[in-house]
Amino acid sequence: MCPDRTGVQVASNLRQVCSRIAVGFVVSATAHCRKGLPRMSGHSKWATTKHKKAVIDAKRGKMFAKLIKNIEVAARTGGGDPSGNPTLYDAIQKAKKSSVPNDNIERARKRGGGEEAGGADWQTIMYEGYGPNGVAVLIECLTDNRNRAAGEVRTAMTRNGGNMADPGSVSYLFTRKGVVVLEKNGRxxxxxxxxVLEAGAEEINDLGESFEIVCEAGDLIPVRTALVDAGVDYESADPDFRASVEVPVDAEGARKVFKLVDALEDSDDVQNVYTNVDVSDEVLAELDA
Structure with missing residues (x-):
């Protein structure tokens, strides 16, 4: 704690689980793709490379589609001018940093802002459930078809050791927050x-090469605006759900949870998946071995 900065907790080792989970997802996704590769006749290196590229391209396509939806919804909610809509500005910047083509970004902005026809009626829906080892799971969907989204989420859960739960069953274990991530760059x-203190920052966490600023969800725009006004660039500024109680797992449990998250995120309707899994450095090392 920093006693001379009331209400703000600065800890280099707090919320390390967030970075662990992010790393873990990458480990899991890589391992899963590798295991899923078919046996190639004659061990064709070209065929294997082609298949891997197809998998990567498919994942990139899904990611692009989700980023485009965020732009369209942000423009519809707050207007199509990024200079007067911080949420839209951040959605566009995030898409650009992920190499989404500018034409796709502009068309999504126009659809959302009403300048161009063809926009879908996107709805945000939250589903709750339990994963392997009793891990709590929140699934955030952005969809134009509630029945399709519900079916895909249920299928992914039941096929990967999860169970759907009634509304309120696990959401009480999470708190809605705003999170800004930025590179250190000597700061x-x-x-x-x-x-960011006066803007509402609650804590700053050291993630190694970057910092993470956590605030109340309602203070996300003031915090990112304070950074912009100070000439500080940031990587992302997004709402997030943070778990108040975490569930530690061993390597096998972590693999199962990561597999479930991968399956859920494979749905075009699923925008974000939040869990309260706690993966230690030792378990991560075992997974990476």
Whole structure:
């Protein structure tokens, strides 16, 4: 704690689980793709490379589609001018950093802002459930077909060791927050505190090469605006769900949870998946071995 900065907790090791989970998902996804590769006749290196590229392209296509939906919804909610709509601005920047083509970004902005026809009636739906080892799972969908989304989420859960739950069954274990991630670029925690303290920052976490600023969900725009006004670039500024109680798992449990998350995120209707899994450094090392 920093006693001279009321209400703000600065800890280099807090919320390390978030970075662990992010790393773990990458480990799991890579391992899953590798195991899923078919046996190629004659061990054709070209065929194997072609298949891997197809898998990567498919995942990139799904990611692009989800980023495009975020732009369209942000424009519809707050207007199609990024200069007057911080949420839209952030959605566009995130898409650009993920190499989404500019034409796709502009068309989504116009559809959402009413400048171009063809926009879908996107609805946000939250589903709740339990994964392997009793891990709580929140699934955030952005869909134009509630029945399709519900069916795909249920199928992914039941096929990967999960169970659907009634509304409110696990959501009480999570708190809605705002999270801004930015590269250090020589800055210290104190440097950032001077910028975001008055805007509502609650804590700053050291993630190694970057910092994570956590605030109330309602303070997300003021915090990112304070950074912009100070000339500080950031990687992302997104709402998030943070678990108040976490469930530690061993390597086998982690693999099962990651597999479930991969299956859920494979649905075009699923935008985000949140869990309260806690994967230790030791377990991550075992998974990476």
């Amino acid at each position: 210290t925690e104190d440097d950032l505190l001077e910028i």
